[in-house]
Amino acid sequence: MSKTNPPFMSGVPELLVLRLLSQQEMYGYELVRAIRHSTLESISLAEGVVYPTLHSLESRGLLRSREASNSVRPRVYYKTTARGKRRLKELLQDWDRVSGGINAALGELYA
Numbered sequence: 001m002s003k004t005n006p007p008f009m010s011g012v013p014e015l016l017v018l019r020l021l022s023q024q025e026m027y028g029y030e031l032v033r034a035i036r037h038s039t040l041e042s043i044s045l046a047e048g049v050v051y052p053t054l055h056s057l058e059s060r061g062l063l064r065s066r067e068a069s070n071s072v073r074p075r076v077y078y079k080t081t082a083r084g085k086r087r088l089k090e091l092l093q094d095w096d097r098v099s100g101g102i103n104a105a106l107g108e109l110y111a
Contacts, residue, residue, distance in 0.1 A: 013045055013053045015095065018080055018088040021063060027075040028054060054078055062087050 062084035
């Protein structure tokens with residue numbers, strides 16, 4: 001698997017984290033695996049990217065967390081808030097606009 005191009009990925013962690021957590025509550029490492037799986041292994045975000053993203057989103061009121069104990073160790077689960085769902089909608093609109101423009105420009109290459 002090739003390495004991800006960091007400048008190209010700007011904003012993608014926030015978008016993916018909000019999207020996945022809008023579907024179901026998850027803990028950090030579970031989210032790391034879900035990102036890899038949901039992107040068909042094309043995007044692999046390390047815990048060093050995911051956890052700071054989670055903390056930033058939570059501090060901005062876009063996520064809420066809860067600690068749950070299981071038989072192994074306590075885990076912190078995250079879920080989007082109503083504010084986080086609104087932010088996700090904004091990001092998806094931006095993504096559609098930008099990706100549509102890029103696809104239009106690249107379409108000329110494939111004609």
